[in-house]
Amino acid sequence: MSEPLLDLEDLRISFPAGPERLNAVRGLDLRIGAGETLCLVGESGCGKSLTAMSLMGLLPREAQVGAGRFRLLGRDMARARPRDWAGLRGRGLSMIFQDPMTSLNPVLGVGRQLTEGVIATGGLSRAAAEARAVELLERVGIARAASRLGQYPHQFSGGQRQRLMIAMALMSRPRLLIADEPTTALDVTIQAQILRLLAELQRDLGLGLLLITHDLGVVAAIADRVAVMYAGRIVETGPAADIFNAPAHPYTRGLMAAIPVPGRTPRGALLPAIPGRVPGLTGRLEGCAFRERCSVAVPACAVRAPQPAGAHRTECHLATEAAP
């Protein structure tokens, strides 16, 4: 088997917080193969966006990053310097951000924004770069693409701007695409189209796709594998069908139960909400971070559970009994 696009072990990200440190990501393992869609799910503050930023080498300067293993596109990035990152970004590695309105430059024509990266890094001529831009814009469903290269971001609708972002991310022919909440700011009918487009491109181009979201509906629609994050750790990971049909971690089960599903949840009934809130991440956090909110916690949860081997892994003392 060829090397995965991303092979990450024991990723840790922390920030200075007064006399202590805020441990935002606390030992995270992640692997993505070519042609695979991995969805990283979790609620705000769980560290999913920081993880994405660390994969692009875009963390703020005060962040301290460490990893047991950090291999990205066949290179060792564990001790990478800014120059090493510049060698990957736009050269095999691309990212789509959540909000296309703030990620596009409002005073530059979209043609210039699409092409300047590959002209600078890929050695393409302007004409060749524009030809590729037109081809990609048509691929993402923007009609009369050639005549729209001179237009500005405000002349496109929200859904079209997100398509621009996708086309821009694909300009450098990446092998690994990171998408951080790419449809959260969009209407649901547009969201469905964008997800369909991402799935098609992913299949046709054999991309590895890391999609970060908090929306379990999006995950169900597009993921091959799912990783559920809580308080800086992946608490459960496995094939999408397993995670949805047999969620093993109490947090995953709580998330699934907390969303109303038409036709399944009794209308007007109280939802089984997860009580409490996420723990603070400053200083050391012993044992399972979810145990304060967990309805089945036992004294053993004060010590972190070992992660078993296998495709579907759960970091919970009780999970093995609940879902063998």
Place this chain on the structure above:
Amino acid sequence: MTGRDDDIPALELVRATKRYRVSQGLFRPAAELTALKELSLVLRKGETLGLVGESGCGKSTAVNAMLGLLPLDGGSVRLGGRDIAAMGLAERVRRVQVVFQDPYSSLNPARRVRDLVAQPLRLHRRGTDPGPEVAEMLERVGFPARLAEAYPAELSGGQRQRVAIARALVMRPEVLICDEPTSALDVSVQAQVINLLLELRRELGLSMVFVSHNLAVVEHLADRVAVMYLGEKVEEAPVDALFRAPRHPYSRALLGATLPPDPAAGLPALGLGATAADPLAAGPGCAFAPRCPLAAEACRAAPVPLAAQGAEHLARCLRAEAA
């Protein structure tokens, strides 16, 4: 209360119309955008009306009209049978209150929680001590008493939304309008806030308008649902009928685009095309026709009226039978 009184809707929009002038740039004349197009809605006492649609459909304009914050270009808003435009501010805010989407921007960051919730009482019942009522309301919404002296910045999103709900309900309004109250919240917190609204509705007998683009949440809370597209009501039905047998192609697309947490469901094919709704490009006919997979010549030629589709079920579509 007599039976007759019960027949008067808690809140009513009667052919409400609002137009805005939109600049088209320096050298072109301003265009006119119709944000609300003769929108009629009835909220009966004690019921919850869901209002759904995507950005730009006029949901927020409708909310502002219901709060009396918007001078209309036509039609009227009636609260308990009386025109809201003829009401004083004090009476209006006593009868109808609102919870907005973003608890980060709807609470004054320089005020403590206790003062935020007491503010309406202080303005409307001068001379009495608001303390006990504030404490009671905070307890009712499940807000921890020890945080009553905190500032909004010190609270989580869910706690802030509880404060916003307590502030809206402290005057005991008859009508509560919820404008995407859970959209900015995480899944686990969203469930807590939905549960709170369900409990408060039952305990206080509230009439509620629940505005959202999240159909699953609307289905869970609403008795009846109105679907809006570009300022118009395109369908209205009891929640059962709408989710079981939607008649308007746009309602069907909205339902189809709602992704269930089920990997077997796959990605929906909506057949709507890549163009979003454009309020300025409206022709004489059905506003949805440019995106509609069923659109025929007649749809584009003339305005389509709302037609009965069954008990209390209305749809604005000539081809409601075609699907």
